[in-house]
Amino acid sequence: MSEWSNWSGSVRFTPAAVVVPENEEELARIIRRAGDEKQTVRVSGAGHSSTPLVQTPDILVSMKNFNGFVARDGATIAIRGGTMLTEANEIFLEHGLALENLGDVDLQALAGAIGTGTHGTGRNLRTMSNHLVGGRLVNGKGEIVDFSIKDDPDFTLAARVALGTLGIFTELRLKLVPAFHLHRKEWCTHIEDCMVNLDKLIASNRNFDFYWYPRSDEAKLRTLNIPGTGPKDIPYAWCQKERTGWSGDVIPRSRGNKFDEIEYWLPIENGPPCFEEIRQRIKDVHRKDVGWRVLYRTVAADEAMLSGAYGRASATISMHHNASLPHDAFFRDIEPYLTKYGGRPHWGKKHYQTATNLKQLYPRWDHFQGIRRSMDPEGVFMNAYLRTIFEEG
Amino acid sequence: MGRKVWMISAGRIPLRSTGREPENTSRDELCFLNVGYREAQVKVTLFYADREPVGPYKLDIPPRRIRRVRVNNLINPEAPPLDTDYGAVIESNVPIVVQFERTDTSESKPAMSPMMAFAT
Ligand SMILES: Cc1cc2nc3c(=O)[nH]c(=O)nc-3n(C[C@H](O)[C@H](O)[C@H](O)COP(=O)(O)OP(=O)(O)OC[C@H]3O[C@@H](n4cnc5c(N)ncnc54)[C@H](O)[C@@H]3O)c2cc1C
Numbered sequence: 001m002s003e004w005s006n007w008s009g010s011v012r013f014t015p016a017a018v019v020v021p022e023n024e025e026e027l028a029r030i031i032r033r034a035g036d037e038k039q040t041v042r043v044s045g046a047g048h049s050s051t052p053l054v055q056t057p058d059i060l061v062s063m064k065n066f067n068g069f070v071a072r073d074g075a076t077i078a079i080r081g082g083t084m085l086t087e088a089n090e091i092f093l094e095h096g097l098a099l100e101n102l103g104d105v106d107l108q109a110l111a112g113a114i115g116t117g118t119h120g121t122g123r124n125l126r127t128m129s130n131h132l133v134g135g136r137l138v139n140g141k142g143e144i145v146d147f148s149i150k151d152d153p154d155f156t157l158a159a160r161v162a163l164g165t166l167g168i169f170t171e172l173r174l175k176l177v178p179a180f181h182l183h184r185k186e187w188c189t190h191i192e193d194c195m196v197n198l199d200k201l202i203a204s205n206r207n208f209d210f211y212w213y214p215r216s217d218e219a220k221l222r223t224l225n226i227p228g229t230g231p232k233d234i235p236y237a238w239c240q241k242e243r244t245g246w247s248g249d250v251i252p253r254s255r256g257n258k259f260d261e262i263e264y265w266l267p268i269e270n271g272p273p274c275f276e277e278i279r280q281r282i283k284d285v286h287r288k289d290v291g292w293r294v295l296y297r298t299v300a301a302d303e304a305m306l307s308g309a310y311g312r313a314s315a316t317i318s319m320h321h322n323a324s325l326p327h328d329a330f331f332r333d334i335e336p337y338l339t340k341y342g343g344r345p346h347w348g349k350k351h352y353q354t355a356t357n358l359k360q361l362y363p364r365w366d367h368f369q370g371i372r373r374s375m376d377p378e379g380v381f382m383n384a385y386l387r388t389i390f391e392e393g
Numbered sequence: 394m395g396r397k398v399w400m401i402s403a404g405r406i407p408l409r410s411t412g413r414e415p416e417n418t419s420r421d422e423l424c425f426l427n428v429g430y431r432e433a434q435v436k437v438t439l440f441y442a443d444r445e446p447v448g449p450y451k452l453d454i455p456p457r458r459i460r461r462v463r464v465n466n467l468i469n470p471e472a473p474p475l476d477t478d479y480g481a482v483i484e485s486n487v488p489i490v491v492q493f494e495r496t497d498t499s500e501s502k503p504a505m506s507p508m509m510a511f512a513t
Contacts (some may be wrong), residue, residue: 190415215465247423257469291465291472310426322471324447341508 004060007045007107008323010350013052015042015060022065024170031168032142035061040215043168045112046084048105049348050260052385053116055161063111063121066170068323072197075176076133081169085366086112089248093247097176098247101125101207106252112142112170115309116348117161119316120251121209121222123202123318127309128304129160131174137167148173157364158371160304166375180226182206186249187221189237191279194219197236198272202298202317203330205230207251211293212275214282220293224251225317259292262331262350263318264343265308268298271315274341278317278334286330305364310343318349355392396512403480403508404439406465407474408498414432417498421464423483424507426490426499427454433442433485439464439473440480449470454489 005012008109016039016296021027034041039233047054063082069091077095084373085106092098101120105189108118118129132155134148145167149156159166181252191212192203201208207224221237223230227244243250275296282290295318299309319334321327331350338345343359345351359365369390376382382390398446403453418425422510427433428452432455451466454460466472483491491510 010482086466190413199402213466216418288475288477291468322468338507 002260004044004047004054005106005361006050006054008260010049010050010260010327011052013055013056014055014056016030016058018060018062020065024138026040027061027168028138028142028144030059030061031140031380033144035378038378040167040383041380043111043164045109045115046107048112049116050165051348052267052383053348055383055385062166063168063170070171075175075178076173077190078135078173080109081111081135081137081170081171084108085109085113090175091249096179098179099128100132100177101128102248102251103128104252105255106248107255111172114160114172115162115164115260117304117309117386118347118348119297119299119309120207121299122205122207123298123317124300124302125162125207126302127304127307129180129304129307131176132156132160132172133160133174133175137169139167140378140380141173144170144368144374154367155371157303157369158305161306161347162368162372163306163386165372165381166260166388167381174177180222180247181368182247183227183230183242183244184222184224184242185239187223187234187237187239188243189219189221190278191219191235193236195272195276196349197234201234207297209297211295212279213285213292214279214294223241258323259320260323260327260350261294261318261320262327262335263316263346264335264338264351265299265314265316265346266338266341266343268315269312270272270341271296271298274315274337274343275317277320281334281337282319285333287388289325290319290321290330292322294319296364305368306347306362308346310362315348317343318346325389335383354388355390358389361390395426395490397488398513399483399485399489399491400411400491400511401483401491401508401510403503404481404493405477405478405495406473406475407495407499408499411498411501413512418463418465418496419498420458420463420496422494422496423460423462423464423481424494425452425454426492427456427458427460427487428490429487430456431487432456435483435485435489436485437467438482440482444508447473449484450513454485459507481510
């Protein structure tokens with residue numbers, strides 16, 4: 001078998017088999033057989049996570065045959081479980097609908113992005129996972145489960161961010177919003193001007209985030225607003241670029257340069273002091289090797305059991321490092337600054353937490369684990385890494 | 394006017410800076426002059442004492458313009474380490490002129506040392 005690698009190259013493994021099921025029944029048979037033979041089954045999306053979520057010595061499932069539109073009911077679209085996000089955005093737009101927000105890229109699988117609670121930025125905008133109102137999955141017993149927020153609210157709140165541990169989605173049902181245009185602007189300023197005005201910047205733009213450049217103390221501000229709304233000028237910043245278009249075209253950007261990343265979700269009020277400590281630490285200790293910018297975003301609170309924004313409006317802070325350079329010492333040194341402020345790690349990015357700490361951070365942790373065990377009693381979907389984050393040793 | 398290949402052998406970005414940045418950031422800068430009528434597409438490769446070269450860093454210099462680029466800010470494919478000796482080979486598709494300037498603010502009084510890159 002050939003080696004599997006994630007996007008950045010920092011996770012590599014060779015599964016015994018890569019299976020590409022044609023339909024739900026075949027997928028169910030694969031999972032049942034794996035259960036009988038005590039094998040581990042993982043499903044990959046686009047491999048954009050940098051934690052070993054999809055690693056398995058046994059069976060890796062590719063959902064590339066599960067692709068495209070299924071049905072529409074008002075603002076709810078059913079889409080097949082292996083559809084890539086770029087294609088999903090096109091399908092939504094054909095129906096005059098859109099996701100409320102997106103992250104920095106649209107290269108993930110929709111189920112992969114949902115599976116780790118992928119988010120964009122915006123004080124009133126929730127993660128992509130919150131669009132999930134139902135779907136179908138094949139659980140660890142090889143059963144096909146059809147669920148909806150109306151009939152199974154708790155199950156749906158667990159399924160919204162589940163790291164592929166409840167089952168493999170064969171269909172996702174997403175409640176969307178009418179398609180909309182956004183006016184995107186990128187501005188340059190000094191980080192100190194940005195921080196003094198941060199609350200106002202967050203409050204006055206639909207989507208606002210900033211990058212801080214550790215080797216110059218400059219900041220790039222990104223604002224996205226419904227055309228005709230939002231501030232026209234930012235007196236202490238100059239606009240470098242602007243563009244208007246459909247949300248799915250202007251929010252994501254393409255990324256060529258490979259990196260690894262650590263990102264944490266903090267209670268929103270803890271964002272600024274945490275960022276300032278990290279800024280100082282990077283300048284004092286890491287500037288010799290670290291050139292990548294630090295990204296600061298905001299996300300609205302939600303109810304998904306394992307969401308980083310569960311029960312609290314959040315600020316997220318992420319550090320990046322070139323994929324060709326060693327990131328471990330840098331990320332390990334910065335992580336305590338994030339945990340000290342009550343941070344929760346992004347499930348798809350580097351972190352060094354285990355179940356003992358993680359369970360303290362999510363009020364509905366035990367509830368989620370109960371649902372997970374009922375869906376996968378034999379642990380067919382549990383790899384060694386997932387055991388360290390879900391099971392106390 | 395100019396040359397297509399330039400070289401620098403005395404690169405070393407000072408680690409410490411004093412004063413408000415970015416104006417006071419200690420830095421190495423590549424200063425490009427393109428007097429021609431075509432955009433210069435420039436590839437920079439950095440060489441080190443103890444590991445393989447890194448590059449190319451791709452830069453564009455518009456026709457009939459100058460451009461200054463801080464080596465500190467290069468990121469793709471990799472952030473160059475500060476406080477580390479390096480050399481650079483700069484290759485352009487059209488003739489250009491390259492100068493190299495170091496600004497060192499590690500002491501409170503900034504020191505500047507402009508140098509000519511070596512052309513072949
Ligand atoms: C360049 C880049 C930019 C990024 N930008 C952002 C950003 O702006 N915001 C943000 O929050 N994150 C961001 N991320 C992180 C990324 O969105 C997440 O890691 C996401 O989970 C990756 O999706 P994927 O399709 O690659 O899934 P994978 O990484 O392949 O898998 C992620 C999880 O989803 C599960 N999964 C995949 N398919 C299915 C299925 N059919 N059924 C059940 N489970 C499934 C997998 O088992 C795994 O647990 C970025 C990552 C990169 C590399």
